[in-house]
Amino acid sequence: MSKTIFERDKTGETIPLNDPDYPQLFDIIRKAMRTTAELNNLVTDDLELIRAIFNKLTGRPVDDTFFLIPPFYSDFGENIFIGKNVFVNHACTFMDRGGITLEDNVLIGPKVNLITTNHPTDPAARRATISHPIVIKRNAWIGAGATILPGVTIGENSIVAAGAVVNKDVPDNTIAGGVPARIIKSI
Numbered sequence: 001m002s003k004t005i006f007e008r009d010k011t012g013e014t015i016p017l018n019d020p021d022y023p024q025l026f027d028i029i030r031k032a033m034r035t036t037a038e039l040n041n042l043v044t045d046d047l048e049l050i051r052a053i054f055n056k057l058t059g060r061p062v063d064d065t066f067f068l069i070p071p072f073y074s075d076f077g078e079n080i081f082i083g084k085n086v087f088v089n090h091a092c093t094f095m096d097r098g099g100i101t102l103e104d105n106v107l108i109g110p111k112v113n114l115i116t117t118n119h120p121t122d123p124a125a126r127r128a129t130i131s132h133p134i135v136i137k138r139n140a141w142i143g144a145g146a147t148i149l150p151g152v153t154i155g156e157n158s159i160v161a162a163g164a165v166v167n168k169d170v171p172d173n174t175i176a177g178g179v180p181a182r183i184i185k186s187i
Contacts, residue, residue: 016128032077040071098131109144
């Protein structure tokens, strides 16, 4: 049995924009556009309502301890997985086609970008996408304005400094910072 475009996308296969199944992906992208617009146009601090709209975006319930401050941006939504006691500050972008997992007690600072999708480097193939998952392990803290790139895992208890661009895994119990990010010290 052949894999669906969603399975191919999540497993890192190159997906050309002219793939005959691409309209199926684009339907989810359009849903994410509508749902994030709904979330970002709220005039309320009602956390239950914010969580309810986020649940609609992801297609699954988040724990009652999840705290999100809009605005929030996502290109897909259905590949976001949130643990308990997770905080996401305002103006974050989660491009989640490759899958984004935030384990328990994760803190995401303002304007953080979690980007799971990239393009081939060959100019002739660039009108395609390649997705790889991002995992943020328990108790990690991602500082303001940091960008985490496709395929990166941030280790348990680790900190990513504000403004860092992370293109490689960060081990457990470390602080990483810079562009590109490097290990600054163990904690």
